Amino acid sequence: MHDNTVERQCLEVDIACVGFGPASGGFLTTLSRGLTEAQGEFESSAMPGLPPQVVCYERADDLGFGVSGVVTRATAIRETYPDLDSASIPMTAPVTSEKVVYLLDPIGASRRGLAVRFADAMLRGLRFVFRVRDEAFTLPFIPKFLHKDGGLVLGIGQFHQWVASQLMAEAQVQLWPGTPVAEPLIEDDAVVGVRLVDQGTDLKGEPDVGYLPGMDIKAALTVVADGPVGPIGRKLDEHFGLPEGHERRDWAVGMKLVVDLPEDCALEPGTVLHTMGYPEPEVFGFLYVNQPGLASLGIFVPSSLDSPVRASYRYLQHWMQHPYLWKHLKGGKLRSWGAKTLQESGRQGEPHLVGDGYARIGEGSGSTNILTNSGVDEAWATGAQLAEAVLELLKSKQPFTRDNLERTYVKRRRESTLDKESKVAAKARVGFRRGFVRGVIGTGLTGLTRGRLNAPGGLGTKHREIKTLAEHFKGRIPASEIERIEAEASASQRPLQDVYMDRVGWPAIPFDGELLVSHQDALLLGGKVQAPPGYADHVVFLDPAACAACETKPCIAICSGQALTLGGEDGVPLFDREKCIHCGACQWSCPAPRQPGHDAAAIALEAGAGGLHSAEN
Amino acid sequence: MTDGFHIVVCGSLVPDPIQTLEPVPGGDRPALKNEAMLPSVLDPWAGHALYEAAHLAAKTPGSKVWLVSLGPKAQLQQLMMRVAQKVPFELVALDGPASGFTDSFEVAVALAQAIEGIDGLDRSRLLLFGGCASASRDAGVTVQMVGERLGIHDQFLAVDELKVEDGGSIRVLERVEGGRYLASVCEGAPLVAAWATGSLPEPPNSPQVGMQNMRTIMPALAKAGPATLGGEGTTWLTAEVPQQRRETRVVKDSSADEIAQEIVTWIKG
Numbered sequence: 001m002h003d004n005t006v007e008r009q010c011l012e013v014d015i016a017c018v019g020f021g022p023a024s025g026g027f028l029t030t031l032s033r034g035l036t037e038a039q040g041e042f043e044s045s046a047m048p049g050l051p052p053q054v055v056c057y058e059r060a061d062d063l064g065f066g067v068s069g070v071v072t073r074a075t076a077i078r079e080t081y082p083d084l085d086s087a088s089i090p091m092t093a094p095v096t097s098e099k100v101v102y103l104l105d106p107i108g109a110s111r112r113g114l115a116v117r118f119a120d121a122m123l124r125g126l127r128f129v130f131r132v133r134d135e136a137f138t139l140p141f142i143p144k145f146l147h148k149d150g151g152l153v154l155g156i157g158q159f160h161q162w163v164a165s166q167l168m169a170e171a172q173v174q175l176w177p178g179t180p181v182a183e184p185l186i187e188d189d190a191v192v193g194v195r196l197v198d199q200g201t202d203l204k205g206e207p208d209v210g211y212l213p214g215m216d217i218k219a220a221l222t223v224v225a226d227g228p229v230g231p232i233g234r235k236l237d238e239h240f241g242l243p244e245g246h247e248r249r250d251w252a253v254g255m256k257l258v259v260d261l262p263e264d265c266a267l268e269p270g271t272v273l274h275t276m277g278y279p280e281p282e283v284f285g286f287l288y289v290n291q292p293g294l295a296s297l298g299i300f301v302p303s304s305l306d307s308p309v310r311a312s313y314r315y316l317q318h319w320m321q322h323p324y325l326w327k328h329l330k331g332g333k334l335r336s337w338g339a340k341t342l343q344e345s346g347r348q349g350e351p352h353l354v355g356d357g358y359a360r361i362g363e364g365s366g367s368t369n370i371l372t373n374s375g376v377d378e379a380w381a382t383g384a385q386l387a388e389a390v391l392e393l394l395k396s397k398q399p400f401t402r403d404n405l406e407r408t409y410v411k412r413r414r415e416s417t418l419d420k421e422s423k424v425a426a427k428a429r430v431g432f433r434r435g436f437v438r439g440v441i442g443t444g445l446t447g448l449t450r451g452r453l454n455a456p457g458g459l460g461t462k463h464r465e466i467k468t469l470a471e472h473f474k475g476r477i478p479a480s481e482i483e484r485i486e487a488e489a490s491a492s493q494r495p496l497q498d499v500y501m502d503r504v505g506w507p508a509i510p511f512d513g514e515l516l517v518s519h520q521d522a523l524l525l526g527g528k529v530q531a532p533p534g535y536a537d538h539v540v541f542l543d544p545a546a547c548a549a550c551e552t553k554p555c556i557a558i559c560s561g562q563a564l565t566l567g568g569e570d571g572v573p574l575f576d577r578e579k580c581i582h583c584g585a586c587q588w589s590c591p592a593p594r595q596p597g598h599d600a601a602a603i604a605l606e607a608g609a610g611g612l613h614s615a616e617n
Numbered sequence: 618m619t620d621g622f623h624i625v626v627c628g629s630l631v632p633d634p635i636q637t638l639e640p641v642p643g644g645d646r647p648a649l650k651n652e653a654m655l656p657s658v659l660d661p662w663a664g665h666a667l668y669e670a671a672h673l674a675a676k677t678p679g680s681k682v683w684l685v686s687l688g689p690k691a692q693l694q695q696l697m698m699r700v701a702q703k704v705p706f707e708l709v710a711l712d713g714p715a716s717g718f719t720d721s722f723e724v725a726v727a728l729a730q731a732i733e734g735i736d737g738l739d740r741s742r743l744l745l746f747g748g749c750a751s752a753s754r755d756a757g758v759t760v761q762m763v764g765e766r767l768g769i770h771d772q773f774l775a776v777d778e779l780k781v782e783d784g785g786s787i788r789v790l791e792r793v794e795g796g797r798y799l800a801s802v803c804e805g806a807p808l809v810a811a812w813a814t815g816s817l818p819e820p821p822n823s824p825q826v827g828m829q830n831m832r833t834i835m836p837a838l839a840k841a842g843p844a845t846l847g848g849e850g851t852t853w854l855t856a857e858v859p860q861q862r863r864e865t866r867v868v869k870d871s872s873a874d875e876i877a878q879e880i881v882t883w884i885k886g
Binding site for chain 1: 636637651653654655656694702818820822824827828835869
């Protein structure tokens with residue numbers, strides 16, 4: 001935690017934006033154009049005589065180090081860039097074909113319920129009728145709500161770089177990567193700015209060589225765009241709470257690779273494949289071809305997978321080797337790797353969008369459409385809407401109060417197509433809390449009836465109800481063996497999740513050193529994970545006793561970079577910052593709430609520097 | 618005593634050294650595979666020179682620092698977002714390739730011309746800083762040629778320390794063979810210092826410094842002229858990176874001695 005007794009330097013600006021992603025891209029681009037068109041009409045309050053001072057602070061070391069392979073309808077993005085030429089952005093292609101594919105389990109190791117097993121048996125039995133090939137059934141049609149007709153396949157890292165270069169050329173806003181923001185500055189329930197993280201500290205945050213207390217950035221408006229697990233959004237939620245009836249309990253970690261496809265691969269640029277059913281029914285997959293010979297592909301491991309062994313990387317490798325995909329990927333080469341958390345509560349997870357001195361945009365503001373599985377364009381739209389509101393308030397010389405932001409930004413958002421669609425989608429995922437089959441049926445019901453009918457279900461604590469190892473492996477691994485496996489894995493330092501997956505029948509990965517590489521090699525080859533010195537550890541254990549008492553420790557299994565391991569003397573997991581990619585999955589996977597019935601976890605992802613060093617995402 | 622130095626640092630971007638770099642045949646010279654997609658960093662040796670320059674300027678009233686960078690304009694723009702918060706400087710930008718597949722002489726000519734064109738530069742007070750090597754190509758000759766073209770005869774290579782003494786003379790420590798230093802003293806500016814690593818850590822990010830720098834960086838980028846690097850008379854025969862062999866194991870709680878012994882055993886085969 002920051003020491004409030006330390007004297008800190010202070011910088012005054014007009015607008016401070018936290019996080020550079022699609023939402024802030026939309027915000028800053030629209031605002032920047034508005035400021036240019038105003039031709040000096042607006043004056044900075046913080047620095048009289050100058051134009052409004054707008055700064056954006058991004059945690060990652062560069063603006064292109066976002067992690068996402070994206071297919072998007074790009075409606076809002078095209079509204080901002082009507083003449084957008086996809087050829088001018090690397091890894092971008094117009095969507096040319098789409099398929100949704102159900103993958104059977106060719107190994108027999110996945111955990112499938114009765115209904116799924118029945119469906120599998122039917123598909124196999126009637127394989128000629130259903131045209132099952134390569135252990136996969138291609139859906140004969142794609143519901144309209146899932147289509148991305150006319151959309152784009154994007155590499156989000158490259159898209160961010162392109163947007164940043166456009167912004168830099170306009171020179172109306174300042175973008176500062178490598179600058180993590182620690183916390184919002186709140187005075188009398190108004191946000192008056194942000195505090196940057198302390199530099200020159202040891203791992204515990206204590207002053208060390210070159211200590212520089214994080215500067216206070218005072219701003220009339222703080223724009224919170226720090227994504228689904230950003231510390232500023234989280235701290236605002238902790239301070240202000242969520243609106244009545246809202247909750248954030250559906251999450252997923254998306255893990256992906258960028259792959260050089262083998263020379264004989266016939267997949268065309270713009271190809272979009274979505275899969276479900278394997279390696280576990282709840283795990284969804286995607287493959288998007290960005291340009292000739294280059295594809296983004298990966299899986300989503302959701303919180304509805306109520307397993308303590310959410311081993312994303314291992315699952316990703318099995319998914320790639322499914323016959324339906326492997327025929328395209330065999331002989332390919334890993335170029336980039338990464339993972340991020342997705343907030344999948346959508347509108348149900350919407351926080352207070354505005355307050356005195358702040359506004360929230362993007363994924364952290366609940367903009368993701370959980371029916372159409374899209375978030376980038378929606379995030380962009382929220383940013384553009386806020387910028388229009390800001391320009392309106394600047395023009396009328398009105399302050400950024402809650403009322404004024406409600407009247408301008410929130411009103412625009414509520415009247416937009418984005419909002420109408422998010423209402424339709426609000427309950428699209430609730431079925432997944434009661435299993436894969438109900439989830440799929442529920443999503444279909446929501447989509448086909450435009451939200452009039454949904455799967456039953458509502459507020460719940462599903463993600464806090466991760467089964468114990470004994471419950472999860474009941475009938476597959478005796479409880480006594482679980483104890484022995486844990487002891488052996490702890491002694492050998494072997495990742496526990498791998499041991500369990502081996503034990504329940506998942507075959508060993510035939511590493512080829514090119515595409516199938518060890519988890520640590522993925523960090524080295526594909527992610528180039530970095531952790532600069534001089535910053536405190538950003539994953540903190542807020543309730544060590546709860547962590548020590550936690551039997552399942554799902555934070556370790558789901559950790560995208562194997563940065564969390566068993567072995568701490570006090571029973572608390574060990575954290576190795578040099579492997580952390582800031583995905584935040586540990587935070588939402590934590591089954592040990594700090595207070596009974598409360599969502600705040602015993603582990604927290606704070607602001608920190610470093611992480612992935614690849615823009616090929 | 619001195620009235621302050623005019624310190625010009627020559628330094629530009631290189632592809633982030635932790636990326637996988639793969640030379641591929643280009644038109645008239647090799648190129649890097651996916652060069653446009655690779656993130657860039659300030660050349661680490663140029664970084665040392667820049668931080669030493671800023672440190673010296675801060676200690677010597679009346680001093681000023683310019684950073685002269687030759688690189689693709691769009692990538693320079695990106696780079697400045699990462700560098701500008703570090704130390705105060707004024708940017709002089711030249712638009713041209715920076716992949717390492719350029720002729721050092723041509724680069725030196727372009728840099729020297731840019732330095733000669735800096736408004737208000739007092740060449741009698743000039744300290745020309747650069748890296749003694751480069752992460753894109755370990756030749757390290759460019760800054761010497763820039764110095765020669767500017768008529769600066771006091772040149773120091775692989776510098777780790779530069780101190781201004783009471784009388785205004787400058788004492789320089791240069792790395793020489795055998796892990797030793799050659800200590801030299803010269804009367805003062807102008808001089809060329811091609812820095813090794815120096816002794817300063819990378820400065821923390823300062824938002825105030827960033828905002829101050831940005832006011833001059835954006836206009837400098839806007840007026841960056843093209844650098845003529847035709848490569849006339851240069852023929853590129855081959856370009857390749859050293860072969861790597863990677864064997865990754867996760868090992869914990871090993872002592873430094875054990876790790877060293879294992880490396881020795883591995884090297885001996």
